[in-house]
Amino acid sequence: MAAPMNSNASSLQCKHGKTYLLYFANHHTDFRVAELVALADMFGIDLPVADLKFLDKECPFFVVHLSSEADAKQLASRSVLIKSIIELWGHGITHEDLFEDLRKSKDSVMSHLMDTASFKIVVDGFNKSLPQKYKVQRIERLTEDALPFSGKIDLKNPDQLYYLLEDYGKQSKNADSVPQHVYFGRWIADGNRNEIQNQEVNKRSFIGNTSMEASLSLLMANLSKVQKNMLVIDPFVGTGSILVPCAYHQAYVMGTDINYLLLHAKAKPSRHKQKTRSPDESIRNNLAGYGLEAYYGDIMVADASRHAMWRTTEIFDAIITDPPYGIREGAKKVGKEEAVTLTPDQRVDHIPQKVEYDLSNIFTDLLNFAYKFLRTGGRLTYWFPVHRANYKEENIPHHPSMRLVSNCEQTMNLRISRRLITMEKIQQYREDESLASQTHVDHYLNSSFRNMYFNVPENQQKSVTTEGNTPDSKKPP
Template sequence: MSILSFRIPEFEAISNIFGLDLIWVHKSSEDPWVILDFPNEDFVQKILSRSISVKYCIELWGEGNTYEELFKRVKSYPSEKVEKYASKNRSFKIYCEAFMKKLSYEERISIIDMYSFLPLKGQVKMKNPDDIYSHFEFSGFDHNNLPETPHNLFFGRCIGSGQRHLITKYSIKSRLFIGNTTMEPTLSLLMANLAKVSKGDLVLDPFVGTGSLILAASEFGGPSRVGQKKRKKEESMRGNFEQYQLEKYYGDIIVADNSRPPWREIPWFKAIIADPPYGIREPTEKIGTLRENVSISEEHLPQHYPSKISYDLSEIIDDLLNFAATHLELGGRIAFWYPVNREEYNKKKLPSNSSLKLCANCEQILSSHTSRRLLVFEKINNQGCHSENVKN
């Protein structure tokens, strides 16, 4: 699954959480790398402590479009910065990686031998060395038609890795309680970051099912499955929180109609994360009736189940943005998925609200014709919710 379009918005959201200013050297939503200028490694570690999109980060010693150009720039890297890691007491290893291509053992050894000019005096240690140096090369996205020589090459000292281990930790395969529409952990964790969820924040998922989105948010501060006739005793949303020792972050669940929210109309949520029903795998209905002047006798009220009517996606999104405009704290964010036809997509036709500013618009391609976009809005004023504020 490609998450390239999520990276820059995620970096910007995380930097905002920690109050950091990003200085971009190479900013691209298409290339599988970005280059930033940080004043010190503490800044880097803060980004890495939250980022799902980052695999690893290096202190860049050199880059080039050819091996000759790369080695020339590595050799010209300030010697005083290299000498800090060149002593006999520091073990090291060199790690080689190519994007969309697997380097053979012979290729990796050949590349490592080319770095014999480095003044590293320590012992080579493949497991738990003091320092890891990374050689990375990019040859394009078409793995069936790769050129003989890479387009871009990079070398540097590894500073650290992102939080991709959390994807395995929250794998649906090992999750106690899942459903037909349970969100994949990579996307759930990215949503939590883009919504700037932090410790102590009050977070709401108005369309919560098995709690995948709020479970990911907690990491930073009838039967649900087709064919399952009986749910096990421990299968519940709370059970998922208990499985990951996150029960202290669990608030509660309320069953309500999204078109008739039961909450007090005050700004008290720091973040709202949602995957609204599209009417494909989950029904889109709300409480209502097409009949006029309907009355229910008092004796039938205890057993009465409200009738339902169709709830169009445009109405769902209108209500969701109105809800966010009213119930989010100033500066709070709402992140939700919005389905689109790729051929008809027009950014100008995206839903909007005068109290909310669009901060991110990330596409997940589902097929050649369809995709869904993660839209992230931030509340910029307290004008509240009025129907004229919404444009869809």
Template sequence: MVTPVDAASTLAAYTAGLAPRHRIFLLVCVQGPLEAFRLPELHSVAQLYNIPLSWPAPPDSTRPYVLIGLESEDHARTLANRLISAKHVWELWAQGDSYAAVHDQVKSDAVRPLWEPYASDPSCSWKFTVAGHLRTIPLPQQIATVNTFSFMPFKGPIKLRNPHLEVGVFEEYEWDPLRGQKVREARVALGLSEEKGKGKEKMKVVEEGDPEHTGGLRGVWMGRKICDSSRHLMDKYDLKKRAYIGTTSMEAEVSLLMANQALAAPGKYVYDPFAGTGSMLLTSAEFGAMTFGSDIDGRQLRGKKTSIKHSAAQYGTSKRIVDTFTFDMTQHPFRCGEIFDAIITDPPYGVRAGARRLGREDGAREVEPMILRGREDEGLHHTLHDYVPPSVGWPMEDVISTLVTYALYLLRPGGRLVFFLPTSNADYSDLDVPQVRGLRLVSNSLQDYGKWGRRLITMEKVQEADEEGQRGVESELEGLDRGIRRRREDDEAPAGAAVEGEGASGRDGDVDEGAEGQKRRPGHADFNQRFWAGFDPESKAAQ
């Protein structure tokens, strides 16, 4: 049993990193394939609203409960109003590795002032919520848990819907793959049938020793609920309910997370150069940003019976979708830079849809434009109905390196580039992320699919001076045409390949590795071919 003095010292131990005047709040977060996106999203939202954070304990994205230091409840509500990776925000009352430790903390002089005003108020309605991570807690067990806090004499009425006070108790368990077998063996030992029983029978089992309790308790957390997060937006933007989608439409959760990392907000101008069916435009507009999109394939932008404008009307954001245009990114029409506050995009990987740029394959038939009789003053026309300009494949490594310099040209200082980098996990290196002077890497988060993954890369435009005292952006863009490398007669590199320079991918897509300057293929090179080959090393060697 932990004594009250020990409880106070335990409380101080896990709040060592708390900043002055900060209070401890508990984030109940989502676990799964996107858990690595949690901290970058949290830092981005905090930066957007200029909210100072502190970490009472080092954050661990593999655990569902995160302690965070904030100055006030207003800051907690502001964060929650944008967060997607968290479910709720709570004011922390106690935390420990057992209920005994939590009980003693709740009774301590340091914690009693947090709950006693609610308990002594006869008009304050209340309820307890008991939940578990990696464990479903039966209702009788929840009731038994609540009863262990009977020393908190709440005078107000219990109200299960919209109470004035909601107290949460959360149990965290270690992953145990043999738990099912242990439960069955315990039930047999107690002489119980496969039926778990109901009502009083089940309550009696809980009181006498629930066979489902197999140990593995990692921690217990307790606090007062502040508010829910904006995770309800996932249901609003569910692709199954959207008016217009395509095969490459980004899922709602990811597109909302990307919009948060792009710092989308009222007064911001956000651009997607691979807009497709407009998922990133819609979620950025949801957060108040004015959005603009382009794509080389106008048929995706326009749709047939429905289009992006129908989805925008569905969500009430039509006025924040400025427009969408059809053009090749390497032949873009922007004659001046530093236009956008954020560029947020999902480049085509060549799996569901390949990246293409304007061009004609060798030996392809040319369709020459001509002057039409009676319309001479209109210039050249193509005689084919719905003529689509010819295009050629665009290697993934060239797409990424071009996107970086393109963003460097178009972003305002402080603007962000947020994009996905697909890569082979076996061949990935941090050197694969293209770097140029003037773009600072903010975060690199992996969504792991086994042999491959996609990394959400966030970069921010900064004004840095190079060794010659020039602005880093200007020196990096020198020799490029509006952020794009053009093919010259004496240059065999394809249009859109990255300019050679410190930290940037070379013309052939190779990157430097090691002090000896050896060349290697990045993890995203020839990604579509390696994907369909199952990332077989022999297939890679044969390429």
């Protein structure tokens, strides 16, 4: 069944302004509402949030009422999930219904455009590929029965572009299937999806096994409402892929990572056939490759579990990160399994010992870090890996000063997914032990996410100490 239209969807003029059709890409479908709400919030666009409950992630079409075309253009300018925004002229369950709706809703502005502007009509189907002959017939029927365009057809450079969109819903794609919804409207803007190709990770010199794909990094920057002149940090920065879209949005970027070899391009290359890393592989040079070096703040080898190096509190406008899940290798933090006493001479070039960094502690530390160093109103966006069968919303780490804004799922396989969490700081930092981050539920059931990921039977799992560390466990690959 195709998704039901949301209320008032087909009335072009409404008390809210005009009606627009959002035409989404069929990708990262669980993130649509979160991105839309974050962008509307960032631009101060009045989005009727109550309508969003009708948004069905199986359907790429969604009707919204916006105050102006400028609002629609602004939303599209940043969205990486919207393909196009279309000013909706009419809608129907069948083509006949659509024609009826178009005849009724036609106004003087529409008639003027149809008479004077050169135009092109694109016909597109969701869940069925439409033969060219069929598309031409559809355009002929539309222009004969409902909208008698008298402007010039211009397929290369039209003044106005129109879309006739057919939604075949989830039904089987057989040759006889008929559309379940049909939309017609005037193209207003495309989303910012070209930037996904421009920022493709493989085109950069410095990449690693866990570099975040461009569409998700761009999405994270949108959920954190990253804008010009902000200061953004990724405390688990790796190859800095999350910082690229932030710099692209003209925010100054910083990062920390415990892995000296990676940050200094001395770690094993992740590219097939590349034997050694080139010394000029760096986050700074990646940014320079996009002409964004001016937004490079600094990258430091540092442990995200220790925040003592920051002198000023509440300096970051956004914290955006993908913490280690301990799958390829166990996450580490600075610490000692046994007490070591150093002479002053030894301290000079001493490389501190590292111990396992348990996943629950990573998130507790991350929220405490955000509470201390994020400005009030700033956003923290991070990935939280989950075992789907055990997941409940209470599993999401929480902090009394951080409001949960959105929580979207990206499925990895039948058992495992990760959730993209966005939180907003709602209270200024003050020294108070009781305001520490909390995780009430042990989401990993006293095991490790790695065991869950690889489905390790219970009797072969290593026990977890009260600190959450597994000092006796074998190092995962």
